Amino acid sequence: MDDSVVNRAAAIKLHNELKELSRTTSSAFSVGLIDEDNLFEWGVTMFGPPDTAYEGGLFKARMVFPKNYPFEPPTLTFESDMWHPNVYSDGRVCISILHNSGEDPHGYEESCERWNPTQTVETILLSVHAMLGHPNDESPANVDAAKMFRESPTDYRRKVQRCVERSMENF
């Protein structure tokens, strides 16, 4: 790596987290490096939570870490098609744990829900996994999905199931 102090600390933390996650198996997700030489970009496969519309889905996502991780949160972007109130149409996930620490300028999120440097990849992915089954339609990233989720649950379910099918085809 290079000679930078923070960068190296970030790489060590990421290395440790990756080692730890590959040692254990999770029923919610699996992770790996996209490029063996770059610890700052991870590929994630999220398993659709059981007993939800997302059940059976194998959703691919990309996690990108900032150079000063863990002092700033990573970003998580779904690469599989995703229909969810808290996922932007381009796949970016909008969840409070991925928002920088401090108070929310809009006043929607408690400071205690937001990112802090002791959070890990595991806590993020578990939060996102839980979010799939329990969308927060109070503060949606995809307004259309939120509206559909609220007003016509059957259509919402059908649309999500199409995403699930596509995610399995492309796997």
Added chain:
Amino acid sequence: MDMHLELEDPSDWPDTLPRLRELDQLLRCPVCKEYFGTAMVTTSCGHTFCSLCVRRCLAQETRCPSCRVSLTESELHPNRLIDSIVHTFKNGRPQLLDALKDKADSAERSKQRAALKPKQGCVHERRMQEMDASQKRRRIGTRNAGISDNRVAHTSAVASSPVVELTSSDVELMANSDDDSDFMPDKISSPTRTRPATKLQSSVPCPNCQEPVRQARINWHLDRCLSGRPTRDTLAAGALPALGLQAAPAAHSALPRPTKLAYSLFSEAKLRRTLKDLGIPTKGDKQQMQARHVEWVNLYMANADSLTPVSHRLLLRRLAAWEESLAKPPADGTVKLAPASEGDVAEHAAKYADSFAALVTLANATRAKPTTVVSDSASDSLLSPP
């Protein structure tokens, strides 16, 4: 990239020893996942972090990174015992892992031998086995000797000066510069790998206590040794925890001590002047200078917490490296959570013009009838930004 990292992490311990793995995990800072470097305990909630990690966290948010109770820097206190435990554990780690590996190897060998037993009738084969075993024994013997040699080398290194926590990146930082004039030589020789072996060999035994002392420091050592005052050498060698009682060596202040500033009260010119007085780079706009000042205060304070502070010069290089690491362009494919652009907002407004109009009518209707102020929270929240 991986090659340059210390590949030490809790998963080095075999699955059969979950307690050791747990201990390894517990001796790591929850923020950086490395072994604690100058551990600080919070007096309000009792959590422990590296000094630099917790100071960086507090610069962003004045809450404990673990439990989020309100926390300020005045509530941080050094936890010297943790430093000593980490130091001991880190030093013992390779030996312990080696010993575990040897044990596993010998178990493997005895299993192999048991498998060979039925063939014992053949004298020739048995002799071969015996030879093989004695060769292995000899090999183990040399390996053990190697370990003890290492240990001796290490103890003498510790004996010659207190431990300075230098990261390997620091070693690079030092290697990159040839001007190390203000660098206290006795402070950096402790990790054997940082300096060529010849440096260590230049030590001479003290005529009074027979301790190996570096030639350059022999007069200083002798003065203290003869007058019965404790020399730092014996303190470090004998009782590392006792270091906790020793006052931290004053950070040789060639530069003034920085304090936190209320940046909003500083004009760009005034901040630049302050940075200049502190002896840190003054380039960039106000925001960059502010970020640099914050990091400088963190580095300075964490260095002051340390029992073995590094020189200002190295601290300045760490500051430069920190800045450089952030200036690097993000990796390919980085997705920035950029705020919605003007175009998006306009598009959004056009798309939902009907909904907005409906909501406005609804709001006006409820305002007209103050008795039913219960607003339709469902439609309200659709207006909220994500």
